[in-house]
Amino acid sequence: MTDSTSSPTGSLTRRSAADLAALLRAGEVSAVEVATAHLDRIADVDPAVHAFLHVDGEDTLAQARAVDARRAAGEDLPELAGVPIAVKDVVVTRGTPTTAGSRILEGWLPPYDATLVTRLREAGLPMLGKTNMDEFAMGSSTEHSGYGPTRNPWDLDRIPGGSGGGSAAALAAFEAPLAIGTDTGGSIRQPAAVTGTVGVKPTYGSVSRYGLVALASSLDQAGPCTRTVLDAALLHEVIGGHDPLDSTSLPEPAVGYADAARQGLSGDLTGVRIGVVRELGGSGDAQGYQREVSAAFERSVAALTAAGAEVVEVSCPSFEAALAAYYLILPAEASSNLAKFDGMRFGLRVEPAEGPVTAERVMAATRGAGFGSEVKRRIILGTYALSAGYYDAYYGSAQKVRTLIQRDFTAAFEAADVLVSPTAPTTAFRLGEKLSDPLAMYLNDVATIPANLAGVPGISVPNGLDDAGLPIGLQILAPARADARLYRVGAAAETLLARSEGPVLDRIPEVAR
Structure with missing residues (x-):
């Protein structure tokens, strides 16, 4: 796999979004040239990586030509205008197939755009296509997609994380400079960690959820996926801010993130x-954490200390129950949200092979054929947790644990401005390695889930490689509405790692070059 598209300024597909934006503003390249380079790259490598479910090159180029025309007319364009982007297939896009990685929505063409897509269009970011994902965002490996797994560009026999493995893989394979993901329990941050990229889960409600195919409404949050912290900050400013169409939307504007990232670049x-x-995983003997992951975390903490930070240890005892609480709350909300996929209104419709055609039998046949095993598993769990006689014992108790987790965060942020941990306990595992053991798969989210239960923002930045040459992630968490802190500390950590080891993606194997 090679990148044959280049410009006098170097390979366009290996440039950061901020660099591409500067080249576009200076007139050194056109939006069509940038889009063409990435479409060529997708054609070259995606048959092996399978990051995308849908690509419409003609539409992408039409969007790029529109940006070039606006720039040629002297219009004052947003900073990222002309920089292409990939969008996770859980985000509704008007007239473009949106499947949420499920066969039950195969071929569905939404009649409207999600709010964040509207904002991307207004900002002039041409859409390259829709990225692969675990079905309805249920998974930690993108092996549960109804359309086949995505592969990690670092090693095509390994997973790219989940549920947003397609967006992360597209970045690591240099198929897109920017991407959109969603994070319900770590589905932006964990893929970022195992692909050597950057992923941000914003404060709950700071990016509109209008137009996201819902998994768990109290946990879902869209956010930026990029290769640098500054790029994530710039994209967050495009998609964030209040939306009257989302009743959970926060009133604050999305400003100051790029400035915070630029401040952090000093280190x-x-x-x-x-x-x-x-x-x-903050203690040296943390169980379940890969040795190289713990060692890399200790090195990063030492580097942050050397950079002037005051490091303290904090304890959040309720976090130990976060995984159990999450896997009661999420299935319960999922069983409710996915009830609309019944074969009656939109999407797949399957009639029973024999016997009377009743609403109940059509619904059973459609859901049986359209949903994959992981979706069925979680619907069953959630329906059971919400059933009469079990609601208080399971769902109600999980919500009480959620309150305790929120209190632990509040206490921790009285002692620290941000919190840090490994993003995931291990690096990328092999495809198929954990499919037969759902509990082992769920444990991949142990470090990321608490942030979703509390609604606080988090970022994963690259933190070196393990002995097998696979990426490790560093997670940084901040109080709700303090997303700017993530960008300052994240950019500083990125700078410190680059000084000591060089950019992580510079060491990706030839498979993604």
């Missing part, structure tokens, strides 16, 4: 208090 963290979370 100076003087005066910043960083809390190491004991229950999220």
Whole structure:
């Protein structure tokens, strides 16, 4: 696999979004040239990676030509205008297939755009296509897609994380400079960690959920997936801010994130208090954490300390029950949200092979044929947890644990400005390795889930490689509405790692070059 598209300024597909934006503003390249380079790259490598479910090159180029025309007319364009983007297939896009990775929605063409897609269009970001994902965002490996797994560009025999493995893989394979993901329990951050990219889960409600195919409405959050922290900050400013169409939308505008990232690029963290979370792999003997992951985390904490940060250890005891609480709350909400896929209104319709055609039998046949095994498993779990006689014992108790987790975060942020931990306990595992053991798969989210239960923002940045040459992630968490702190500390961590080891993606194997 090779990237044959280049410009006098170097390979366009290997440029950051900020660099591409600068080249576009200076007139050194056109939006059509940038889009063409990435479409050629997709044609070259995606048959092996399978990051995309749908690509419409003609539409992408039409969007790019429109940006070039606006720029030629002297229009003052947004900073990222002309920089192409990939969008996770759980985000509704008008007239473009949106399947949420499920056969039950195969071929569905939405009649409207999600709010964040509207904002991307208004900002002039041409859409390259829709990326692969675990069905209805249920999974940690993108092996549960109804359209086949995505592969990790670092090693095509390994998973790219999930549920947003397609977006992360597209970035690591240099098929897109920017991508959109969604994070219900780590589905932006965990794929970022195992692909050597950057992923941000914003504060709950700071990016509109209008037009997302819902999994768990109190947990889902869309956010930026990029290759640099500055790029994530710039994209967050495009998609964030209040939306009257989303009743959970926060009133604050999405501003100041890029400035915070640029401040962090100096690598100076003087005066910043960083809390190491004991229950999220912060202790040296943390069980279940790969040795190289723990060692890389310890090195990063030492580097942050050397950069002027004050590091303290914090304890959040309720985090130990977060995984169990999450896997009661999420299935319960999923069983409710997915009830609309009944073969009656839209999507797949399957009639029973024999016997009377009743609403109940059509619904059973459609859901049986259209849903995959993981979706069925979670619907059954959620329906059981919400059933009469079990609601208080399971769902009600999980919500009480959620409150305790929120209180632990509040106490921790009194002692520290941000919290840090490994993003995932291990690096990318092999395809098929954990499919037969759902509980082992669920454990991949142990460090990311608490942030979703509390609604606080988190970022994963690259943190070196393990002994097998696979990426490791560093997670940074901030209080709700303090997303700017993520970008300052994240950019500083990115700078410090680049100084000591060089950019992680510079060491990706030839398979993705």
